[in-house]
Every structure is written in C-alpha cells, then in structure tokens.
Amino acid sequence: MKLVRPAPATPRAADWRDTAACREEDTEIFFALGSTGAGQHDIEQAKTICGRCPAVDACLDFALTNSIGYGVYGGLTDHERANHRRAAVRRNLTAEESAARAEQARQAQQPRTLQSLYDRHTVRLYGGHVAWTGPAKISFRGQTLTPRRLAFTHGRGRKPVGPVTADCGNTECVLPAHLTDSEERARCGTRPGYQRHRKNGEAACGSCTRANADADNRLRRTGTTKKVAV
Secondary structure (H helix, E strand, O other): OOOOOOOOOOOOOOOHHHOOHHHHOOHHHHOOOOOOOHHHHHHHHHHHHHHOOOOHHHHHHHHHHOOOOOOOEOOEOHHHHHHHHHHHHHOOOOHHHHHHHHHHHHHOOOOOOHHHHHHHOEEEOOOOOEEEOOOOOEEEOOEEEOHHHHHHHHHHOOOOOOOOEEOOOOOOEOOHHHEEOHHHHOOOOOHHHHHHHHHOOOOOOHHHHHHHHHHHHHHHHHOOOOOOOO
C-alpha cells in the first residue's frame, strides 16, 4: 500500500501578526481568568504590551471583524470591545472616528497606578480633607485594598502595618497626611515624631502636627517645650 503524505500546509501570508509585540510573549496573560486579583494583573500586563505594539489597530480590527468575544485584543478587553462596537454602530462612526475612540479607550486604562487610582476616586473637601468616591475595595497588582490602605501606601511608599485610621477628626478622610497605621501610632503624637516626618521628607501626621504646635505654643509662653508637671 502506497503511503500518501499529507500536503504541506500553505504558508500564511505576511500580515500584522508578524510585527505584533505579543508574538514573543506568554499568550496566557491575554486570556485572564477573571478581572480581579491575579486576573486583573494579567490584564494590566497585556494592556502594557499592547501599548507598545505597532499593530494594535490591526489587531483590534481583526477581533471586531471576527467577533472574538474573549481575551485582550488591540489593547481592549472583550467587555471594552463590546462597548466600542455598540458605540460605533449607534453613532455611525467613520473608520477614523472609530480608531480615535479606540485609542481614547486604551488611554483611559493607562497607566493604572496607585496615583491614578487615588486621583480618579477622590475628591477634595472643605478644610483640607479628601473623601473617597470609588468602590469599597479595589484590586491592584494582585492585591485587594481598602481606600485607606491604598491612600496610605500611595502616600508613604510602603504597605501599612495593622489598621489604618484617620487622625484628623473626619472619619471619611483618606488624605495620606491624615492617616496613620499601627506602627506610626506607636511613635507619633510628639515633637520628635513631627521632626522624624520632616527628616524623612514626608508630610507629618495630624497627631504629630498638633504635638509640634503645642510644643511651639509652650515655648512662647514658658520658654520651654516641655509640659509643666501638674
């Protein structure tokens, strides 16, 4: 019996996939399992790769043309592509208008940092306080953060130790300078604590600011910063 060898596969014609930034990347991050925790981290990584890809528009056109309903294509998730498609149809957008809207959608997600999250979800209040307007918990790089823990980490450049509380008298405030963790509360509320903040180049917490002001007032009244024994 003569063995019939299968015909060689027809080589694929060169197209946008040959210049795509993801061709050397782990493709699993483009198909995240979920949109929170580790899934959100994968989506962020995928979008970062798309952000430097020369074929990002062609990739998006491919996904829209073929109605691909999963994964990150063209810098947009399946949910974002569905929104983009609906808007393009309802508003009868031209190709140029559609491309501009897609770019705007990509930019709205970049960069996703503690700074951008804090700026996006806070509003300044009277008296120098800041209120949180976003969700009760937010996912960032595989972590689930409360507003105060996010604000503290953003302001201090480190993770808080123990509970984070506001010491400014406003229970809704998330201004980093008004927040303290367990470690700071154990060594704050004194003039040396205020000086430590200044030495470290950080904003003094409310308890240290008040302690320093009290010490200054005592110095003007009595000539010493020490409390008078009663």
